[in-house]
C-alpha cells in the first residue's frame with residue numbers, strides 16, 4: 001500500500017550556494033597512479049515498508065502489511081548476503097517507523113548501489129490480486145532534480161554513483177543542472193531495466209497485476225543517483241493472496257524472484273569498483289584494442305603509450321572523473 005504522503009514530495013529549501021575553489025580535476029586524475037582494485041561488494045538497500053505505529057494495509061484476516069513485508073525482506077536479505085559480491089543493508093531492521101526521506105538518506109549513507117522498497121498492495125474490493133513493480137516517474141525525477149539543485153546541502157554531494165568522484169560543488173549552476181539531469185536520467189533508465197528483470201522473475205511465481213514497470217512519483221524512489229524500485233508483492237486485501245503472503249514458501253519465492261532480477265542486472269552491469277567487475281575483467285585476456293591496467297600506470301602514460309589523447313581514452317571508457325584501477329581493462333580507441 002502506498003499512502004498519500006509517499007507520493008507528495010517534500011519541499012526543498014532554496015538556499016544560496018557556497019562558493020568553492022575551482023579544481024582542475026582532468027589533469028589531476030590523468031597523472032594519478034592506478035589505485036588498487038577495491039573489489040567491493042555491491043550494496044543492496046532493502047526497505048521493508050511501514051513499521052511501528054504505521055501498520056500499512058491490513059488484510060481481511062488481520063494480516064498487517066508491515067509484518068509480511070519484513071518477513072519477505074529478511075528472506076531477500078539472506079539471499080543477497082549469501083551471494084558472492086553482494087551485501088544487504090536493511091533500511092528498517094525492526095518494528096519501528098522511519099520517515100520516507102530518512103529511508104533514502106540511510107541508503108545514501110550506506111553507499112547503496114540499489115534501493116528496493118517492499119510493500120503489499122490493498123484495494124477497497126477483495127478482487128484485485130498480483131504483483132506490481134514501480135520506478136520513479138519522469139515528472140517525479142524532473143521535480144526532484146530542481147529540488148536537489150535548490151537544497152544547498154545536496155550540492156556538495158556526489159553524483160555519478162558512489163564510485164564516481166564527480167562532485168557538484170566545483171561546477172557552475174547551469175552545468176550542475178545538466179549533470180544532475182543526466183545522472184537522474186541514467187538512474188531512471190537503470191531502475192526501469194532492473195524493474196523489467198524483477199517483473200520477469202516475479203511473473204514466474206505470481207500473477208502480475210501490471211505486466212509493465214509502472215512509474216509514479218513515490219518519495220522513496222527519489223534518490224538522484226541510486227536506482228530504486230518499489231515492489232507491491234501482492235494484494236493483502238485479496239483473501240487468497242493474503243493467505244499466500246503469510247506462507248513461508250511463497251514469501252521465499254517472492255524474495256528469490258526479486259533477487260534473481262536484480263542479480264541478473266548487476267552481473268551484466270557491475271559497478272567499476274565491484275568484485276563482480278574485477279572478476280569479469282580478469283577472467284578473460286584483453287583483446288587487441290584493449291589494455292589491462294598494471295600497478296603504477298597513470299592514465300596519461302597509458303594514453304601516450306598508445307598514441308591516444310587522454311580525453312579520447314576517457315570518453316571511450318566512460319571515465320567520468322573516475323579513478324583508474326589495477327586490473328581494470330580499458331578499451332583503446334583508434335586515434
Ligand SMILES: [Zn+2]
Pocket residue numbers: 001002003049050056057065119120
Ligand atoms: Zn505499503
